[in-house]
Amino acid sequence: MTNMLYRPNRRALLRGTAAAGAAALMGTLPGRLMAQDAPAKPAEIIVRAWGGSWVEALKKGVSDPFTAATGIQVRHDLTEDNEIQPKVWAAVAQGRVPPIHINWDTTTNATKSALRGVTEDLSDLSNLAGTTDLAKPVGLDGYPIVNTYGYVYVLAYRPEAFPDGAPTSWKAMLDPKFRGRIALYNDGIGFHFPAQVAGGGKLEDIPANMQAAWDFIAQVKEQQPLLGEDPDFTAWFQNGEIDLACTISTNAREAKKNGVDLAWTVPEEGAKFDTDGLWIPKGLPENELYWAKEYINFAISKDAQQVWCDGLGLPGVVPGLTPPADLVDDPSYPDTPEEMSHLIRISTKVQVENESEWFGKFKEIMQG
Structure with missing residues (x-):
């Protein structure tokens, strides 16, 4: 892990189209995403998200390039995080398939789910090696959640x-x-x-x-x-x-x-x-769990983070990201100890x- 407060060098902003994002995705995860022995792809994965500019940034930075690279459609469920939480908990407790594949959640809410034992372990995601300390959920063993940015x-x-x-x-x-x-x-x-x-x-x-x-x-x-x-x-x-x-x-x-x-x-x-993160509820079919993990793995790649966090105007969890031009030295985009x-x-x-x-x-x- 590198220091959370790493100050990036200034460089040109990366503006990825879906096609460019797809190329980046394939280059980022050659060993897993494009593996010949990868399990069968589901027709779609469902990601719970916040609406408005939030889901638009996720769509542009993560979901669209993921679909372009894999052919898997990403459906965004805009149910509020507090509303979907008991539904996920009930599904896991009753041994049913959960209503979503991935929850984009506040770290606090996600920690409640992790302590309840309903989250999958994400410690095997290859791109974690390139993240800052901000990606690690504090006070939890392993990675039942992956933090994705601060705000x-x-x-x-x-x-x-x-x-x-x-x-x-x-x-x-x-x-x-x-x-x-x-x-x-x-x-x-x-x-x-x-x-x-x-x-x-x-x-x-x-x-x-x-x-x-x-x-x-x-x-x-x-x-x-x-x-x-x-x-x-x-x-x-x-x-x-x-x-x-x-x-x-x-x-x-x-x-x-x-x-x-x-x-x-x-x-x-x-x-x-504070921070938000991504996590996967237990109970998914094995192939769907595999591809849900690939989605999160891409979400913490530098290419996806640059576009996603640029859209949100928030500091991500990968070193070297360029702040949006309008947020350089802005107090809402902290990247120094001061x-x-x-x-x-x-x-x-x-x-x-x-x-x-x-x-x-x-x-x-x-x-x-």
Whole structure:
């Protein structure tokens, strides 16, 4: 494994078409993917994904070139990750074939599935040798999950709403002029930790004492924030319905690419840094398991990562990736220790043990 904070040399961006991606795929995995003794190919594999710009980036960087190289169609199931989780768990427990081949999941959710024993081991993927430490799930044996990139829950804002410059604190959400024009995820994900600091608490008190976070969230609740998921954030910004949001930078960037005057920042309290990953549920037929693994193996190749992560605007898990031109030295694309020092990272184990309670507390406050 190489250092997670490897700073890549600047070079020309790789813009792969499906055909070019297919060639890269065949070159990346000559020993397995094109092996003469490879098992029979299924007609399709099903990958659970998030919608909007998220699935478009996956399609361009991974799914389309995989199909071009193998002939296997990739169907994207856009069921939300929290909704499909119990369906997968039930299928494995009952000995049924799971409803998907691959889950594109938050690392925290994926860790819950790994601890439940429903995930296949991915330690034999050949491309793991070329990944950074970020690819390894922390606190788990082997690779029941492969992390695929990191991301930051930034404070996104409309510059026209801040004529004096970017907001420096999450406390900007408390300004009465933004009443009804703030957005948060409907379970508060990404907001709990900076709220702890903004409310006067300490990160080291998480999870034992988070009253400061709940008090700050209660103040924000009085501002009547909009609550939603990734596609909602993009639409709200595009429609001019919000001025501030705690959101993954990908959503803000997508709105900006579509012509919305938008910017984002990491406030003085910090911002949550986390990872997503790919995993395979147990119970697939042997040949389908083989090709599902090949899909993930390609997803962590340099060629696929460059296109996929470029589309998401997120730092991947392979050294030497070129940041998108619009994100060079951007705090939402950390690739140095200095940039990482401004971000909040809480152990996956702590999140797994407490996330359901945090989500419930957030919803209780918002519905109160």
